[in-house]
Amino acid sequence: MAATDRGDLTRTAILALLGTVGPLSRTEIARELDLSPATVTQLTKALMAAGMLEELDLQPSRGGRPAQRLGLLGSAGRALGVKVTAEHLVIVEVRLDGDVLGSWETPFDPSSPDALGDLSEAVADVLGQMPPLLGVGVCVPGSVDDQAVGTVNAPTLGWQAMPVGDRLRRRLKLPVLLENDVNALAVAERLYGRGRTHRDFLVLTIGRGVGAAIVADGRVYRGARGGAGEFGHVPVAVDGPLCGCGVYGCLEAVVGAAGLVASARERGLHVTTVDELGALASSDATAREVFTEAGTILGRTTAGLINVVDPEVVVVLGEGTANWPYWQRGFDTAVRHQLMPGRRDIEIEVESWDDTSWAQGAAALVLATPFDTEGAAGEQGRMVRARLIGATP
Amino acid sequence: MAATDRGDLTRTAILALLGTVGPLSRTEIARELDLSPATVTQLTKALMAAGMLEELDLQPSRGGRPAQRLGLLGSAGRALGVKVTAEHLVIVEVRLDGDVLGSWETPFDPSSPDALGDLSEAVADVLGQMPPLLGVGVCVPGSVDDQAVGTVNAPTLGWQAMPVGDRLRRRLKLPVLLENDVNALAVAERLYGRGRTHRDFLVLTIGRGVGAAIVADGRVYRGARGGAGEFGHVPVAVDGPLCGCGVYGCLEAVVGAAGLVASARERGLHVTTVDELGALASSDATAREVFTEAGTILGRTTAGLINVVDPEVVVVLGEGTANWPYWQRGFDTAVRHQLMPGRRDIEIEVESWDDTSWAQGAAALVLATPFDTEGAAGEQGRMVRARLIGATP
DNA sequence: GGGACTAACTTTACCAATAAAGAAAGTGAG
DNA sequence: CTCACTTTCTTTATTGGTAAAGTTAGTCCC
Structure with a gap:
């Protein structure tokens, strides 16, 4: 440049x-x-x-x-990663090499009148305990309009045009980077995972929602308004269930957590969470069937995405991967069945997952800025780099 | 860089x-x-x-x-664009400003034992008539493995690992650039069309096949192996018709030219080409219904793609746009219906189309290299630039 | 007509990165 | 031990581009 x-x-x-x-x-x-x-x-x-x-x-x-x-020589950089959900915050401290130094979790109500104040204080509390770090990464289940400013649109949280970045920066006096949660995972994957060896890959997440992030030529693609990757809202059924986005038949409405539970109850299973359904699956064929069918639908839709995007690898992540063995039966056959010949050898990998993975992705936003050749992170990225140079004695 | x-x-x-x-x-x-x-x-x-x-x-x-x-001052650059299909070649001469100076069409048999020789000679014949130019762009209905070399995989042509670029360069002594046909259109669109004002857009083509090209951050995304954009092979029906790619239920098999004709005949219409079906549509409600339904399916699938990729604009091109008024009824409602709220205002534009449009896209490959900041076109791009500098007196 | 202002260019000093050529420090064959 | 070779690192001259501070040539308003 x-x-x-x-x-x-x-x-x-x-x-x-x-x-x-x-x-x-x-x-x-x-x-x-x-x-x-x-x-x-x-x-x-x-x-x-x-x-x-x-x-x-x-x-x-x-x-x-x-x-x-x-x-x-001297201390490597460290960053804080924050995952915001409708119920709680997960905060982790991560070292440049990817080691997690600590993690915290606090209840959080995004609809509270001073939600941003609560968020700021929660992060500030954690920060109080530790020496200065490179910056704070925050990921949200929604889209981030202008990454430099950090304006968040997240229907799940009831947030519209929330100036999260601005507010946090003022309170914390640190560089703050915001990103959609799945994109943050993709950044982490690029830094520590499959991205180290591949420049074009897809990150798929299953859990409460369903998402995807596209890494093209080594960069996470954000789309025109930062809204790329809404894989959960690809239509999969003409008269499907109503999705949280207001449309009928979205993938997420069918194979997201709520969709799975609904589908299980339709079959007469008395479950209220996916965890229960997962536990049941070890002994109950009908429960397994629910997962298999979800896997089939996810697989078919994923095959379409792979055909369009032509990645080298697909990485599957998210809470939902806990039950992946049950999904897999349906998923694998559906994917191979619908992929164009010549792409059937694509690698699909399910990686380990725990409660702090989302927040680790958020921290990776900060830790990846030194590699951000295009300067996409803008002013905040520059500040992170200045701190990295300045910090080491 | x-x-x-x-x-x-x-x-x-x-x-x-x-x-x-x-x-x-x-x-x-x-x-x-x-x-x-x-x-x-x-x-x-x-x-x-x-x-x-x-x-x-x-x-x-x-x-x-x-x-x-x-x-x-002096002569602006000119380039040749070649569109290869299973039946013929279309060649156009295009000036840097986009003006078409001439066009040629010759029959072509890609399955001939010396197809590459025939291709080379056809282009050489045209070249013979004119002063030296910047280079030759060739687009094919398939994927181009290594753009620098120009190895083509195109099932429609029966070509596998065909060294098209190599062969043409040796015969013509000119820079030769190869690309998938839809991607070439996207390059043209970037150079002369909507791309002048938008950095993130989608090019959709309908006709014999169905394709898409993704322009992300101002660059045409080629995917890991140059195979991105195979929109025609997104699955849309569980038990759909057999597609040319060997899979059942691909979008292309349903709304591509062959799919439309098949669907029309199922409804008792005696047509053998889409042109006939289009002519019939002005007077026949059943024919219109075929288009409307295809538009609905295309619209729903496109909405999914828009949700995932988040472009600013969608440009629709291809032979099939001749009947767009009939598609449109189904398409528009399906798209708006399935798009996430907040994206419903996306602009979808159908541009004019003629027989040489594909070939013009191919020529744009050459004419766009001077703007190719990333040097993606490699050695060939450098040669084109050298000729541009060298040519003007 | 004379400032105050503005936008379009130009000059200058400087910087980050490179290519090209070479130095350094090893291996391995005869 | 010597010579050919390989790989790693360094030096030097050069390049493509920039920021910052002019300079130029207008408009606008009193």
């Missing part, structure tokens, strides 16, 4: 790279960040002079001069 | 910009190409010294120093 306004982007990218994957040689850094060796030599020299990097051991030679590994 | 290897990218971008939209002031150029005014001053100075640009009239002042418009 620019020649001079990239700020410390490249410098911080080196620090962040070493922070996330551990010591590397100069050549490896160059390869990883798509720089010339000359540049890496220059920048690492500066970083070493500033006391942020040190030379470590020599790698055994592979037929030429042995590689000199470089390692981070 | 790089500092030094961008070649003449910016210089050619200025030439191409003036070629496509006509004379502009330095400030306008800077705005359009996302450069600083200083850079534009420097580069235009060089281009004027080289005799490629001239200063024209002064624009009336808008409160400050009046803008000095700059215009191209």
Whole structure:
């Protein structure tokens, strides 16, 4: 992009790279960040002079001069990640290398008149306990209009044009990044998961809602108004159940948590949550059938998306993956059945999941900014990078 | 990206910009190409010294120093665009500003043992008649594996791993760019159509097949293996008709040309082509019903895609648009019905279409390379730019 | 007609990154 | 031990582009 306004982007990218994957040689850094060796030599020299990097051991030679590994000196960056739901907040503290240092959970009412104040205070409380960090990432089940400002539209929370970013920044005096929850997961996946080796992939989430994030050419695609990835609202049934979005027959209404429970009750099962349904499935064929059918519908719809987007890998995440073995029967056959020939070998991977995964995604928003070559995170990203350079003694 | 290897990218971008939209002031150029005014001053100075640009009239002042418009001197670039189908080739000659200078059509048999030889000769014949040009763009109904090489997979043509690019380059001694046909249309749209004002849009094509191209952040998204946009193979019916791809119930099998005819005959109409069906529709309600139903299915599926991709505009193109008034009844209501609230205001535009439109898209591949900041077109793109700089006297 | 203002350009100093060429530090074959 | 070769890193000259601070040429208003 620019020649001079990239700020410390490249410098911080080196620090962040070493922070996330551990010591590397100069050549490896160059390869990883798509720089010339000359540049890496220059920048690492500066970083070493500033006391942020040190030379470590020599790698055994592979037929030429042995590689000199470089390692981070001093504290690696840390960030806070916040997941906002209609009932509670989950906050995690994550180190640059992905290690979770701590997690907190508090009840939260997004419809309270001063919801943003409550949110700010909850985060501030956690912050009080710890040394300064790079920034705070927040993910919400909705769309983020202008990422630089952080205006949130989230029907699930009853939020419309909520100035979440602005408010948090004023209270916390830290860079604050906002993003849709599924997109945040995709950022985390790009930083620590399948994205390290793939530039084009899909992240699918199942749980209360159903979502998708599209990673194209290594970047999370946000769409014209930050609303890309509303996979849950692809129509799958002409006269399907009413969805929370007001439309009938959305995928989410059919295979989301509420849809599963409804479908189970229609079959005479007395369950009120997906967890109960999952527990029942080990012994009850009808319960398994509910999952299988959901898997079939999800699989068919996913196949369509794969045909349109042509990813290398699909990663499945979300609370719903707990019951994945039951989904899988239907899903696998449906996907393979509906994929175009030549794409049937696509890898579909279900990754581990726990309660803090969403919040970890949010933290990744901050920890990924040093790699954000396009400067998409804007002003907030620049601030994060400035803190990374400034923090290490 | 790089500092030094961008070649003449910016210089050619200025030439191409003036070629496509006509004379502009330095400030306008800077705005359009996302450069600083200083850079534009420097580069235009060089281009004027080289005799490629001239200063024209002064624009009336808008409160400050009046803008000095700059215009191209000498011949603007021209390119050839080739559309390959199972029956014939359409070739057009297009000037940088989008003007079509000529068009040719010849029968073509892709299954002939020397199909690539036939193709090369057909293009060479046309080339023989004209002064040298920037390059040749070729679009095919299929996917292009490695754009730099130009290896084509196109089931419709019976082509698998066909080295089209390689062969043409050797015969023509010109830069040759290959692309999927719908993606090529999207490039043209980006250069001359809605893309001039929108960075995120969808191109939908209806006709023999059904396709889509996704333009995200101003770039045509090609997917992991160049196979993005296979919208025609999204599943829409559980027990639908068999599609050419070997799967049952694809959108294309239902609302593609063959699907429409089949559906019409099921209803007792004696038609063998969509053209006949279209002619009949003006007087026959059943024929109209066929289109309306197809429009409904297309609309519902498109709404799903819009929900996932969140574009600003959708452009509908293709032979099938001739009957659009009949599709529209079903399409419009289905789309509005299935779109998430807040997206219902999306603009859907049907553009004019003629037999050479596909080939014009192919030519746009070449004419757009000067703007291809990411250098996606690789070596061939660089050659096109070199020719643009070299050609103008 | 003379400031105050504004928009369009230009100059200058500088910066980030590169290519190209070379130095450094090993391996392995004869 | 020496020579050819490989890989890693460094040096140097150069490039493409920028920000910041002019300069130029108008308008508008008194």
